[in-house]
Amino acid sequence: MKLRGAEIILKCLEREGVDTVFGIPGGSVIPLFDALHDNKKIKLFLTRHEQGAAHMADGYARASGKTGVCIATSGPGATNLVTGLATALLDSVPMVAVTGQVASHLVGNDAFQEADTTGITRPVTKQNYLVTDVRDISKTMAQAFYLARSGRPGTVLIDVPSDIQKAECEYDPKPDSSIRGYKPSKDGNPRQIKTALNALLSSKKLLVYAGGGVISSGAAKELTDFVRKLNAPVTLTLMGIGGFPGTDELFIGMPGMHGTQAANYAFQNCDMVFAVGARFDDRVTGKVSAFAPHAKIVQVDIDPTSISKNVTADIPVVGDCKSVLRQMLILLGGIQKTPDYTS
DSSP: OEEEHHHHHHHHHHHTTOOEEEEOOOGGGHHHHHHHHHOSSSEEEEOSSHHHHHHHHHHHHHHHSSOEEEEEOSTHHHHTTHHHHHHHHHTTOOEEEEEEEOOGGGTTTTOTTOOOHHHHHGGGSSEEEEOOSGGGHHHHHHHHHHHHHSSSOOEEEEEEEHHHHHOEEEOOSSOOOOBTTBOOOOSOOHHHHHHHHHHHHHOSSEEEEEOHHHHHTTOHHHHHHHHHHHTOOEEEOTTTTTSSOTTSTTBOOOOSTTSOHHHHHHHHHOSEEEEESOOOOHHHHSSGGGSSTTOEEEEEESOGGGTTSSSOOSEEEESOHHHHHHHHHHHHTTOOOOOOOOO
8 A cells, every 4th residue: 555755754653653743834844744633643742933843852752761753844944953953962862853845856946945954954963864755764764763762862854855745655664774884882892891890890999970871771770780889989960860869878969060079079089980871071071181180081882982082081892881881790790899988
């Protein structure tokens, strides 16, 4: 049975487990909103501005753990998404934006409400697509959700011309979502994990510095168990709040310019920093050359481009925080460390 492109988009959203979308109608997405009107499985939250749709999708993803989805029309509708896309990308929030575009034969002709959506949003997305064939929609949507959720989560935009939304083809329910050259390392290198753990065990003044990677990987329990085995103080970034109990005696608050005195003194006096899913933001480090002057750095992050980006890691581990911490807990076994913080 053939379906229109707009109907295929909704079928793909259902396939990805989406039941909530945020958006506002416009000329280039009328076919998609017509299909939404007839769809009984996906709930639309009608916004008053596209920027609101992007921020609502972002907030929904943070609160639910699902992938946020927003819809906007071409031109000014798409450009209004930019701030929300940038926010979600920088905070590693999984989000997919679907935008309308002028009809395919008008692209590049300065048509009414035409804008180079893919060019404009390239800096604020992990990836973006311009769909030129209705038969590509199913695979493109599958790749978009795979990218948004995998590795370091982030934003993906799919730009769909209005004629492609109205064109018909057979729906492919099980497309190949793999992407050539994109294979995020989840488990980490076992040898590097063992090296990192041995370094942590040899330290006398260990500080655990955890960020949003702990939250996005669901590693709060693993982090808590690991920290209690090493009996080390913990500082959490703003994005990492919730990754370790705030009432625990080992928690010393947030670091950096908006942080606590205890957390900042800990960085100045520790001999080892264990960074888990944290990227050493400038609001945390301040003057990099004076940051943690006596410490070696062990950094765990699923995004290889985040390793040593701001502060050089002595022992890098590329992998998912949850997976790496689980492996470290297995290696620890019954070890219970009691560091000396008096010297």
